[in-house]
Amino acid sequence: MKSAAALAGTALGPNLLFGEEKVLSQLNVAAVGCGGKGLSDITEISPGNRIAFLCDVDKNQARKAIEKFPDARFFSDYREMFATVADQIDVVTVSTPDHMHFPIAVEAIRHGKPVMVQKPLCNNLWEARALADYAKEKNVLSVMGNQGATMAGTRVLREWIEAGMIGDVTEVHYWTNRPIWPQGPGLEFPAQPVPADLNWDVWQGSVATDRPYHPGIHPFKWRGFWDYGCGALGDIGCHSMNSAFWALQLNGDFVVEASKVSEFDDHLAPKRSTIVYQFPAKGKRAAVKVIWQDGVDDPNTDKDFVRPPGIPADLQLNEGFGQVFVGTEGVLFINDAYGSTPPVLYRKGVREKPENVEKVYARVIGGPTQELCRAVRGEGPKPISNFSEHAGPLTEMVLVGNLAVRLGKKIDWNMSAMEARGMPEVKATLKRVYRAGWEPKLT
Numbered sequence: 467m468k469s470a471a472a473l474a475g476t477a478l479g480p481n482l483l484f485g486e487e488k489v490l491s492q493l494n495v496a497a498v499g500c501g502g503k504g505l506s507d508i509t510e511i512s513p514g515n516r517i518a519f520l521c522d523v524d525k526n527q528a529r530k531a532i533e534k535f536p537d538a539r540f541f542s543d544y545r546e547m548f549a550t551v552a553d554q555i556d557v558v559t560v561s562t563p564d565h566m567h568f569p570i571a572v573e574a575i576r577h578g579k580p581v582m583v584q585k586p587l588c589n590n591l592w593e594a595r596a597l598a599d600y601a602k603e604k605n606v607l608s609v610m611g612n613q614g615a616t617m618a619g620t621r622v623l624r625e626w627i628e629a630g631m632i633g634d635v636t637e638v639h640y641w642t643n644r645p646i647w648p649q650g651p652g653l654e655f656p657a658q659p660v661p662a663d664l665n666w667d668v669w670q671g672s673v674a675t676d677r678p679y680h681p682g683i684h685p686f687k688w689r690g691f692w693d694y695g696c697g698a699l700g701d702i703g704c705h706s707m708n709s710a711f712w713a714l715q716l717n718g719d720f721v722v723e724a725s726k727v728s729e730f731d732d733h734l735a736p737k738r739s740t741i742v743y744q745f746p747a748k749g750k751r752a753a754v755k756v757i758w759q760d761g762v763d764d765p766n767t768d769k770d771f772v773r774p775p776g777i778p779a780d781l782q783l784n785e786g787f788g789q790v791f792v793g794t795e796g797v798l799f800i801n802d803a804y805g806s807t808p809p810v811l812y813r814k815g816v817r818e819k820p821e822n823v824e825k826v827y828a829r830v831i832g833g834p835t836q837e838l839c840r841a842v843r844g845e846g847p848k849p850i851s852n853f854s855e856h857a858g859p860l861t862e863m864v865l866v867g868n869l870a871v872r873l874g875k876k877i878d879w880n881m882s883a884m885e886a887r888g889m890p891e892v893k894a895t896l897k898r899v900y901r902a903g904w905e906p907k908l909t
Contacts, residue, residue, distance in 0.1 A: 495515050498522070502686070507835055524661075543668050557580045558582070559835060563669075566672070567586075576909070594858050596908060598853040599858075609838040612705050614804030620712065622823075628826070636792055638754065640788075645690055650690075674901045691734060692733060697760075710791070711856075716756075722743045743863070787802065788801050834851060
């Protein structure tokens with residue numbers, strides 16, 4: 467069977483499905499990472515498409531996906547999959563631990579395949595910039611899996627802000643109960659036998675640290691490691707902060723500083739931190755401060771939680787996460803991390819029914835994977851959270867917050883140059899040390 471991508475006219479590039487032969491709207495999906503979030507991404511993209519290939523280093527974690535899509539061919543190494551069946555793939559999903567997003571996405575783009583990569587786009591700054599640039603260079607459609615970018619509440623939020631419903635936005639507050647996995651120093655992960663169904667060597671991938679297998683790392687608790695994840699901020703930041711990044715057009719320079727940071731070390735992220743970003747005025751937008759608080763057990767009872775201004779004192783906040791946009795004439799409150807629900811308007815602490823606001827931004831059906839598929843078929847525009855214009859810069863913004871945590875210093879970030887002003891020593895920290903044989907090859 468010829469894939470839709472194989473039928474595409476080469477002069478038009480890999481993103482447009484036109485050709486002399488009739489192109490089927492059903493796309494052949496290759497899913498890399500099949501457990502947990504991987505399974506939900508596969509389930510999301512499956513309507514109207516064919517799950518043709520499944521790939522996971524842990525066959526036991528992939529078991530449910532294998533059972534749900536029994537006709538899919540299974541691989542345990544993404545490199546073998548691309549080497550064997552690349553010509554049969556139309557679109558790729560990458561739902562692996564953060565440290566493997568970059569090499570897998572690069573391989574997909576090298577083969578001209580549209581790709582969805584889970585958030586954060588990468589877990590280090592150099593990779594985020596390199597991947598965004600590579601997708602642009604190869605003219606490949608892309609999207610990050612920060613599903614809030616496709617949710618109606620996010621679109622409504624921007625429409626209300628642009629309609630002036632709360633005046634000039636001056637502050638944005640985010641909070642989360644993450645981490646909900648072990649972080650901080652003193653944790654031990656002694657070597658244990660590698661399960662028979664797990665390819666631990668490929669799971670480690672590009673990371674140079676020779677760390678033995680332990681169930682406290684895989685399949686879920688890797689998020690606390692700087693090598694594999696990027697802590698609470700990396701887990702939820704690209705979800706939550708997407709709303710301000712998009713609605714307020716925060717792509718650009720900023721200053722960021724971390725405080726109230728609990729103990730951490732060179733291996734594991736802290737259990738708690740507060741990170742404050744300062745963005746200068748831009749165009750018609752006023753200067754804005756973005757305040758991030760993680761490790762908050764319950765914002766309603768946590769004595770160290772700084773409650774956002776402008777909301778009623780008795781308003782119960784979501785224990786997991788939430789967001790508040792503070793303006794000169796009111797506030798907008800969203801009781802989740804994604805924008806899955808419409809914002810609530812408060813003026814002078816009183817809830818108000820919003821006025822009629824024009825619908826400006828199209829609503830997306832089916833989440834980021836289906837948004838990508840429609841673009842691949844030529845049925846819709848490229849996703850908002852594409853790598854080069856949105857996902858890459860958003861991820862960089864988030865990761866510079868972690869840089870402030872690790873260095874313990876205020877950072878004046880020059881986005882275009884990807885450097886900290888007056889801190890040349892930062893340049894050496896932006897790129898990981900790669901394990902031999904896993905060095906990036908962007909050709």
